Amino acid sequence: MIRSEGLTRRFGAVTAVDGLDLVVERGEVFGFLGPNGAGKTTTVRMLAALIAPTAGGAHIGELQLGRDNRAIRRRVGVLTEAPGLYRRLSARDNLLLFARLHAVSDPSSRVERYLRLFDLWDRRDDLVGTLSKGMRQKLALARALVHDPDVLFLDEPTAGLDPEASRRVRELVESLRSKERTIFLCTHNLDEADRLCDRVELFKARIVALGKPAELKERMYGRRTVIHFGDRPQGLERALDLPFILDTEWADDALVVGLSDPERENPILVRRLVELGAEVRYVNELRVSLEDLYLDLMEEHDA
Amino acid sequence: MHNILVLLRKEWRESLRNKMVLFGALFLPAFMVGAALFMIVQGQGVDIPGAQAALFNTALMYFLVLPAVIPLAIAVYSIVGEKEQQSLEPLLATPVTDLELFLGKALASVIPALVITWASFGLFLGLSIPFAGGVPPHVLTIPWLAAIFGLTPLLSLTSVGITMIVSSRASDARAAYQFSSFAILPPIVPLIIYSTRKALVSVALVGVEGGVLIVAAVAVLAIAVRLFRREQILTRWK
Ligand SMILES: Nc1ncnc2c1ncn2[C@@H]1O[C@H](COP(=O)(O)OP(=O)(O)OP(=O)(O)O)[C@@H](O)[C@H]1O
Ligand SMILES: [Mg+2]
Numbered sequence: 001m002i003r004s005e006g007l008t009r010r011f012g013a014v015t016a017v018d019g020l021d022l023v024v025e026r027g028e029v030f031g032f033l034g035p036n037g038a039g040k041t042t043t044v045r046m047l048a049a050l051i052a053p054t055a056g057g058a059h060i061g062e063l064q065l066g067r068d069n070r071a072i073r074r075r076v077g078v079l080t081e082a083p084g085l086y087r088r089l090s091a092r093d094n095l096l097l098f099a100r101l102h103a104v105s106d107p108s109s110r111v112e113r114y115l116r117l118f119d120l121w122d123r124r125d126d127l128v129g130t131l132s133k134g135m136r137q138k139l140a141l142a143r144a145l146v147h148d149p150d151v152l153f154l155d156e157p158t159a160g161l162d163p164e165a166s167r168r169v170r171e172l173v174e175s176l177r178s179k180e181r182t183i184f185l186c187t188h189n190l191d192e193a194d195r196l197c198d199r200v201e202l203f204k205a206r207i208v209a210l211g212k213p214a215e216l217k218e219r220m221y222g223r224r225t226v227i228h229f230g231d232r233p234q235g236l237e238r239a240l241d242l243p244f245i246l247d248t249e250w251a252d253d254a255l256v257v258g259l260s261d262p263e264r265e266n267p268i269l270v271r272r273l274v275e276l277g278a279e280v281r282y283v284n285e286l287r288v289s290l291e292d293l294y295l296d297l298m299e300e301h302d303a
Numbered sequence: 304m305h306n307i308l309v310l311l312r313k314e315w316r317e318s319l320r321n322k323m324v325l326f327g328a329l330f331l332p333a334f335m336v337g338a339a340l341f342m343i344v345q346g347q348g349v350d351i352p353g354a355q356a357a358l359f360n361t362a363l364m365y366f367l368v369l370p371a372v373i374p375l376a377i378a379v380y381s382i383v384g385e386k387e388q389q390s391l392e393p394l395l396a397t398p399v400t401d402l403e404l405f406l407g408k409a410l411a412s413v414i415p416a417l418v419i420t421w422a423s424f425g426l427f428l429g430l431s432i433p434f435a436g437g438v439p440p441h442v443l444t445i446p447w448l449a450a451i452f453g454l455t456p457l458l459s460l461t462s463v464g465i466t467m468i469v470s471s472r473a474s475d476a477r478a479a480y481q482f483s484s485f486a487i488l489p490p491i492v493p494l495i496i497y498s499t500r501k502a503l504v505s506v507a508l509v510g511v512e513g514g515v516l517i518v519a520a521v522a523v524l525a526i527a528v529r530l531f532r533r534e535q536i537l538t539r540w541k
Contacts, residue, residue, distance in 0.1 A: 078396040082389040088320040101397040
């Protein structure tokens with residue numbers, strides 16, 4: 001649905017995006033992660049036909065960037081980094097403006113639907129200047145959706161939202177995915193990206209890593225089993241002479257064991273530990289957060 | 304066309320909620336009507352023909368200052384306001400074309416400027432009857448009517464063009480106001496010429512001014528259109 005080849009954007013001496021090759025499938029939630037200044041917003045602006053690339057190109061479906069810009073803008077929805085609402089207009093008038101510019105067939109009822117969806121119906125006639133930050137963010141999200149776009153670019157959608165509203169946004173993204181909408185999500189909330197995204201790209205002007213969150217973690221850290229003991233047994237690692245163990249390390253009173261096939265190897269490992277006289281209390285899988293992965297990969301990239 | 308109407312509606316709705324804009328667009332016309340009436344009331348008793356003509360001409364001149372000044376307030380807030388609210392990017396992400404956006408902004412100030420100017424001129428003519436027995440026909444001549452109805456659109460277009468250029472560069476409304484205020488030069492310069500010549504306005508004078516204004520309007524609008532490209536707005540405007 002989104003395809004870019006060598007997409008590049010320079011601002012004077014700064015190369016904000018450098019030869020980005022990207023393929024995002026229809027119905028996919030694609031996480032675009034990177035530090036401040038990585039070029040995420042610039043990428044979104046190029047893909048949404050807002051600014052022109054310095055080099056390279058992209059397609060949204062069969063539409064070509066540069067040639068079909070107006071059609072692209074009709075087809076995509078953009079939640080911009082700054083909500084950018086009209087403070088002197090009411091919540092409803094803000095949405096009506098965009099529904100009309102997108103030539104939505106029945107603007108009033110469409111706007112009502114989105115105001116209700118985001119719990120803003122009761123505040124519909126209030127000027128946006130009087131709404132809270134989170135309400136504005138929700139309104140901006142409603143604005144990005146009001147014309148029912150096939151492709152949605154979300155630049156930090158949950159920034160400033162309370163946990164309940166963030167959850168609502170995540171549910172919304174899930175429901176859009178189930179309707180085969182394509183979502184390009186820029187976020188600094190890595191937990192959110194982990195839960196929501198089918199694939200993530202770590203990006204810093206150039207690609208750092210790309211894949212399913214689980215695969216990336218596995219590729220980086222392998223699979224690890226954590227075993228908690230009653231009291232820390234002495235010399236246990238040396239006595240653990242099983243051939244399939246890749247490596248071991250202690251984390252406080254827990255032993256972390258690297259394995260390649262834990263479903264098969266865990267029972268053998270636990271049996272051996274018990275034979276050695278260890279008092280096993282819990283066995284679980286080590287959960288690496290996307291944050292750990294992100295920080296390690298970025299560090300590795302910078303080195 | 305549809306998009307321009309949608310944008311106009313939004314611009315006006317916003318302007319009506321902005322006290323600064325309302326004040327700028329309504330106070331000055333009211334003041335000018337009062338001042339013009341005062342002038343012709345004063346002129347009634349004067350029997351030196353040159354002096355009377357100068358007074359009457361100055362009174363009518365006020366209605367050429369209005370179309371240049373009214374768009375200032377509206378256009379400054381419409382552009383600087385968008386910048387302050389960071390609302391241009393979402394707007395530019397819609398299928399609106401650059402030209403539609405430009406025309407929406409320009410017409411949003413030109414149309415009210417003309418309506419208010421002509422309405423205040425009508426109000427002045429109406430009020431002049433009880434106050435001064437009307438404007439004498441040898442003052443309100445064809446060249447004057449040509450100026451009030453023909454030059455005003457050109458004056459407000461020039462003014463809007465200048466204001467749009469300045470506002471696209473300025474980061475706050477006050478600075479934009481200050482730098483755009485020389486948009487009132489086009490009507491002020493002829494005002495000085497007329498009032499010192501102590502003569503009635505002629506077709507030739509109005510024609511020359513019209514010609515100059517057409518060139519000025521085309522030039523500033525051409526520059527303004529170039530500044531109103533999506534790419535420019537998103538990457539160069541501050
Ligand atoms: N209009 C512009 N003029 C000059 N440089 C720009 C412009 N827009 C972006 N840049 C530069 O391009 C780089 C990428 O910026 P961008 O806003 O795309 O980053 P980002 O990944 O969205 O960052 P953040 O997480 O802070 O939002 C930065 O170095 C920025 O300074
Ligand atoms: Mg950004």
